[in-house]
Amino acid sequence: xxxxxxxxxxxxxxxxxxxxxxxxxxxxxxxxxxxxxxxxxxxxxxxxxxxxxxxxxxxxxxxxxxxxxxxxxxxxxxxxxxxxxxxxxxxxxxxxxxxxxxxxxxxxx
Amino acid sequence: xxxxxxxxxxxxxxxxxxxxxxxxxxxxxxxxxxxxxxxxxxxxxxxxxxxxxxxxxxxxxxxxxxxxxxxxxxxxxxxxxxxxxxxxxxxxxxxxxxxxxxxxxxxxxxxxxxxxxxxxxxxxxxxxxxxxxxxxxxxxxxxxxxxxxxxxxxxxxxxxxxxxxxxxxxxxxxxxxxxxxxxxxxxxxxxxxxxxxxxxxxxxxxxxxxxxxxxxxxxxxxxxxxxxxxxxxxxxxxxxxxxxxxxxxxxxxxxxxxxxxxxxxxxxxxxxxxxxxxxxxxxxxxxxxxxxxxxxxxxxxxxxxxxxxxxxxxxxxxxxxxxxxxxxxxxxxxxxxxxxxxxxxxxxxxxxxxxxxxxxxxxxxxxxxxxxxxxxxxxxxxxxxxxxxxxxxxxxxxxxxxxxxxxxxxxxxxxxxxxxxxxxxxxxxxxxxxxxxxxxxxxxxxxxxxxxxxxxxxxxxxxxxxxxxxxxxxxxxxxxxxxxxxxxxxxxxxxxxxxxxxxxxxxxxxxxxxxxxxxxxxxxxxxxxxxxxxxxxxxxxxxxxxxxxxxxxxxxxxxxxxxxxxxxxxxxxxxxxxxxxxxxxxxxxxxxxxxxxxxxxxxxxxxxxxxxxxxxxxxxxxxxxxxxxxxxxxxxxxxxxxxxxxxxxxxxxxxxxxxxxxxxxxxxxxxxxxxxxxxxxxxxxxxxxxxxxxxxxxxxxxxxxxxxxxxxxxxxxxxxxxxxxxxxxxxxxxxxxxxxxxxxxxxxxxxxxxxxxxxxxxxxxxxxxxxxxxxxxxxxxxxxxxxxxxxxxxxxxxxxxxxxxxxxxxxxxxxxxxxxxxxxxxxxxxxxxxxxxxxxxxxx
Ligand code: SRM
Ligand SMILES: Cc1cc2nc3c(=O)[nH]c(=O)nc-3n(C[C@H](O)[C@H](O)[C@H](O)COP(=O)(O)OP(=O)(O)OC[C@H]3O[C@@H](n4cnc5c(N)ncnc54)[C@H](O)[C@@H]3O)c2cc1C
Ligand code: SF4
Ligand code: FES
Numbered sequence: 001x002x003x004x005x006x007x008x009x010x011x012x013x014x015x016x017x018x019x020x021x022x023x024x025x026x027x028x029x030x031x032x033x034x035x036x037x038x039x040x041x042x043x044x045x046x047x048x049x050x051x052x053x054x055x056x057x058x059x060x061x062x063x064x065x066x067x068x069x070x071x072x073x074x075x076x077x078x079x080x081x082x083x084x085x086x087x088x089x090x091x092x093x094x095x096x097x098x099x100x101x102x103x104x105x106x107x108x109x
Numbered sequence: 110x111x112x113x114x115x116x117x118x119x120x121x122x123x124x125x126x127x128x129x130x131x132x133x134x135x136x137x138x139x140x141x142x143x144x145x146x147x148x149x150x151x152x153x154x155x156x157x158x159x160x161x162x163x164x165x166x167x168x169x170x171x172x173x174x175x176x177x178x179x180x181x182x183x184x185x186x187x188x189x190x191x192x193x194x195x196x197x198x199x200x201x202x203x204x205x206x207x208x209x210x211x212x213x214x215x216x217x218x219x220x221x222x223x224x225x226x227x228x229x230x231x232x233x234x235x236x237x238x239x240x241x242x243x244x245x246x247x248x249x250x251x252x253x254x255x256x257x258x259x260x261x262x263x264x265x266x267x268x269x270x271x272x273x274x275x276x277x278x279x280x281x282x283x284x285x286x287x288x289x290x291x292x293x294x295x296x297x298x299x300x301x302x303x304x305x306x307x308x309x310x311x312x313x314x315x316x317x318x319x320x321x322x323x324x325x326x327x328x329x330x331x332x333x334x335x336x337x338x339x340x341x342x343x344x345x346x347x348x349x350x351x352x353x354x355x356x357x358x359x360x361x362x363x364x365x366x367x368x369x370x371x372x373x374x375x376x377x378x379x380x381x382x383x384x385x386x387x388x389x390x391x392x393x394x395x396x397x398x399x400x401x402x403x404x405x406x407x408x409x410x411x412x413x414x415x416x417x418x419x420x421x422x423x424x425x426x427x428x429x430x431x432x433x434x435x436x437x438x439x440x441x442x443x444x445x446x447x448x449x450x451x452x453x454x455x456x457x458x459x460x461x462x463x464x465x466x467x468x469x470x471x472x473x474x475x476x477x478x479x480x481x482x483x484x485x486x487x488x489x490x491x492x493x494x495x496x497x498x499x500x501x502x503x504x505x506x507x508x509x510x511x512x513x514x515x516x517x518x519x520x521x522x523x524x525x526x527x528x529x530x531x532x533x534x535x536x537x538x539x540x541x542x543x544x545x546x547x548x549x550x551x552x553x554x555x556x557x558x559x560x561x562x563x564x565x566x567x568x569x570x571x572x573x574x575x576x577x578x579x580x581x582x583x584x585x586x587x588x589x590x591x592x593x594x595x596x597x598x599x600x601x602x603x604x605x606x607x608x609x610x611x612x613x614x615x616x617x618x619x620x621x622x623x624x625x626x627x628x629x630x631x632x633x634x635x636x637x638x639x640x641x642x643x644x645x646x647x648x649x650x651x652x653x654x655x656x657x658x659x660x661x662x663x664x665x666x667x668x669x670x671x672x673x674x675x676x677x678x679x680x681x682x683x684x685x686x687x688x689x690x691x692x693x694x695x696x697x698x699x700x701x702x703x704x705x706x707x708x709x710x711x712x713x714x715x716x717x718x719x720x721x722x723x724x725x726x727x728x729x730x731x732x733x734x735x736x737x738x739x740x741x742x743x744x745x746x747x748x749x750x751x752x753x754x755x756x757x758x759x760x761x762x763x764x765x766x767x768x769x770x771x772x773x774x775x776x777x778x779x780x781x782x783x784x785x786x787x788x789x790x791x792x793x794x795x796x797x798x799x800x801x802x803x804x805x806x807x808x809x810x811x812x813x814x815x816x817x818x819x820x821x822x823x824x825x826x827x828x829x830x831x832x833x834x835x836x837x838x839x840x841x842x843x844x845x846x847x848x849x850x851x852x853x854x855x856x857x858x859x860x861x862x863x864x865x866x867x868x869x870x871x872x873x874x875x876x877x878x879x880x881x882x883x884x885x886x887x888x889x890x891x892x893x894x895x896x897x898x899x900x901x902x903x904x905x906x907x908x909x910x911x912x913x914x915x916x917x918x919x920x921x922x923x924x925x926x927x928x929x930x931x932x933x934x935x936x937x938x939x940x941x942x943x944x945x946x947x948x949x950x951x952x953x
Contacts, residue, residue, distance in 0.1 A: 007919065008919040008920055012919055014914075015655055016627070016628075016655035017654055017662070019914070020918055020919065021918055021920050022918045022920055022921050027918075027925075030919075033627065034617070034655065035627055050942070051669065051671035051927075052925050053659070056659040056662065056667070057659065058629070058633055058634070058657075058658060059627070059655065060596075060626075060627050060633060061627035062595070062629060066627065067629075069629070069630035071658065071660075071667055072669070
């Protein structure tokens with residue numbers, strides 16, 4: 001049976017911006033889409049800019065993909081798959097995430 | 110049928126072009142190609158050779174590689190010179206003894222630098238400028254030298270001088286003729302070029318014939334000149350012209366011109382039918398072409414002749430446009446006006462240092478040639494008029510007069526060009542070729558380059574090619590799209606109008622009514638900026654927060670390691686000792702790297718997210734405000750000390766700068782805006798390179814607009830003179846609001862003005878004459894926006910809800926544990942990757 005860990009509350013989310021949670025020793029960037037209310041979770045580490053910053057990037061869409069643009073050098077990462085659109089060699093780790101009675105939860109490894 | 114053997118002697122730019130054309134020909138499989146190069150590498154871009162000094166590597170310059178030749182079945186032998194030629198038995202022999210027979214022989218041996226026969230010219234630090242190996246030798250010599258001389262003030266000589274100067278040497282150019290670039294420029298042009306180059310610190314000596322090179326007293330060598338004078342130097346670069354490399358042809362009985370060069374006909378054949386010569390070694394109708402474009406044409410002609418085609422070489426245009434030591438220079442056609450009956454127009458501006466001469470035919474109808482120094486914008490137009498033998502416009506002088514003042518420069522619409530007009534001479538691309546590329550789907554310059562190679566050589570044709578592209582797109586009924594991104598089918602200007610007129614207050618409202626998708630990092634900040642320009646709400650409101658780049662969300666600029674910088678406003682650059690002490694104390698407490706910025710204020714680097722509010726609380730308590738260093742907004746108003754202290758100052762530049770900074774602070778705009786105020790014409794505040802520049806006069810203020818430093822510097826234009834404070838502010842309100850309404854996303858005022866139809870005159874009409882009747886409306890909009898000013902940091906630290914965001918993790922108070930620093934010159938800075946790896950090893 002899978003185990004879910006609460007990292008923050010729904011009120012902590014602001015529409016279409018990210019935040020970062022420390023989850024089992026890993027930095028996870030969490031995004032909440034204001035228009036669709038979808039939640040996304042990917043690694044906070046920008047493999048191209050080499051810093052823990054992705055939660056502070058701008059969220060948006062490119063075609064059908066929901067993406068975050070790195071705040072350092074603006075590459076786009078697909079929030080669903082973690083893939084970098086400009087450079088598919090770079091792929092972020094993604095994390096299962098859910099909203100459960102007002103709590104934002106990440107799945108335990 | 111067995112394959113024909115084609116031997117190509119020389120693998121330079123033209124030899125390679127020949128091979129590349131042949132292997133891509135439809136009949137390519139009928140030929141077997143062997144090429145020999147005396148150099149240790151395959152063809153590289155000699156035209157860009159000088160970029161080797163600014164960091165380009167041999168790989169960057171390479172025009173092909175072994176893999177490509179292998180794929181195409183081209184045999185190549187490097188480092189082996191062809192030393193023997195037998196045109197009766199059809200074979201060549203190399204220095205290493207290799208013998209190769211041929212059906213067709215192509216000589217593409219180029220040329221070699223001419224070294225004048227001066228006694229002492231063969232010493233260790235006497236060098237030439239032709240190959241990568243030459244450049245390596247020059248670099249090595251420059252490291253052991255303080256002074257360098259280039260012998261030869263032609264095109265290549267000046268390029269070489271640039272390299273010596275960049276290497277930090279005291280640089281001299283010694284020229285035998287009375288002026289620089291005597292081949293391409295007339296006296297007026299040569300004189301101005303000399304002045305400009307001397308202003309850059311290169312010493313020019315004309316009419317000097319070197320008689321000998323002997324040991325020096327203060328430097329390594331002394332050059333003695335025929336007139337009895339001398340010059341001491343540590344190294345000498347000979348760039349006194351090129352000579353065709355015709356050694357082989359000469360020794361083995363091919364026809365050679367009187368002054369050298371292998372004689373060829375219109376098919377590029379020598380006097381022996383199956384031997385061709387192309388490129389700089391070939392002499393056609395008594396001429397050697399020392400440029401790459403004619404060589405490429407010859408390569409094409411030779412391939413055509415060998416494969417049974419009908420192309421012929423019919424001469425080539427030698428017009429050139431280049432930047433020498435940063436000075437723009439161009440020469441077209443008959444630059445010296447040697448054609449009988451030639452007449453000319455001359456424009457000579459000694460203040461701005463621009464010289465232009467237009468040479469026209471006896472009947473005044475056609476362009477024969479031109480010389481342009483300091484401003485070469487007219488090059489494309491003039492060249493096309495000449496090449497296509499087009500009639501001059503009614504007032505030909507307009508072609509070389511500066512635009513803007515009085516009537517606009519007489520332009521030449523690309524539509525007027527015939528389809529056969531060659532737009533890119535490097536790759537022989539015509540207007541028709543470009544049209545075809547557009548018809549086949551190219552819609553931007555990237556597409557044009559990929560399809561035609563236009564603009565991928567010297568780059569001189571880029572502006573013209575873009576004009577053809579735009580006009581073609583328009584002709585084909587494409588709207589030349591300036592949609593901001595895939596989410597809005599509007600330009601920034603249109604979005605600004607929509608927001609202003611429909612009074613839209615949030616991004617979501619705009620997206621729902623006029624857009625699609627979720628938005629992106631292009632449209633979100635742009636719309637955020639428009640909303641802020643007109644309504645100036647607090648940028649961290651819930652409705653706006655998702656629009657901001659991280660810099661605006663956290664009210665600081667993100668640094669490479671994810672930390673932020675802190676730049677408090679220091680209006681006009683004036684700061685009290687007490688406030689300076691506060692900055693010092695805060696920096697010390699939080700161990701922030703401290704630096705004085707180029708904008709006359711102080712930047713504190715390396716603050717982590719959770720530290721930002723604590724630090725800003727201390728600063729706000731001490732009376733500081735945010736400096737908006739992160740925003741597309743007013744940055745700084747630089748000032749000079751002005752009349753309060755300076756003995757020359759005629760007005761209080763500091764006081765006025767502070768007033769202006771206080772007035773416009775917080776104004777959001779399409780891009781950042783910078784001002785400066787100088788106290789007199791000595792201009793110590795460098796106001797003329799700012800978006801808004803103000804210079805005190807005896808009678809008030811002179812206002813300059815739309816200057817820019819940065820990537821593409823532009824001096825501001827004088828907009829109005831002797832203004833009082835109120836009028837100046839009125840004009841600035843109007844100029845800036847008009848800019849905010851009409852500029853593109855991330856377009857500085859300089860580029861905006863350059864793209865504004867009607868230019869400076871039009872802007873003056875709108876602002877000073879109020880031609881559109883918008884003046885008061887623009888001022889009112891500015892008042893409204895400025896009236897909503899708040900220090901975003903003050904608002905933020907007073908709002909506990911907003912402060913929650915200033916935390917690296919939402920679920921713990923810890924900071925980012927991956928940050929690492931080293932101390933340098935007494936302060937910390939981010940550790941480099943190597944330093945991080947080392948420290949991990951040390952710990953383990
Ligand atoms: C700190 C400073 C350099 C310094 O140590 O002196 C600086 C630092 C940056 N500059 Fe600058 N510029 C600084 C003065 C200048 C100046 C000089 C001036 O203002 O007199 C110029 C040329 C003048 C001009 O803008 O016309 C300048 C031309 C640029 C440009 C090129 C703009 C252009 O139009 O070409 C950029 C890039 C951009 O804005 O797109 C840039 C961008 C940047 C950024 C924002 C790059 C970035 O995104 O990280 C740097 C962020 C600094 C930070 O983290 O706080 N910076 N920058 C200077 C801050 C001045 C201040 O007090 O606000
Ligand atoms: C610094 C510099 C800047 C320049 N800038 C421009 C510019 O802006 N615009 C422009 O149009 N042109 C410019 N040129 C000129 C341009 O580089 C030449 O026109 C072009 O390289 C000529 O090509 P080519 O193939 O005829 O000769 P090269 O490129 O010289 O090639 C000839 C090759 O043949 C080899 N070779 C010679 N003899 C033998 C032999 N017997 N056996 C084997 N190999 C042999 C040589 O070693 C050389 O590698 C510049 C040149 C220099 C040096
Ligand atoms: S610009 Fe004039 S007033 Fe200002 S410091 Fe220079 S000389 Fe003095
Ligand atoms: S003319 Fe040189 S690249 Fe086009």
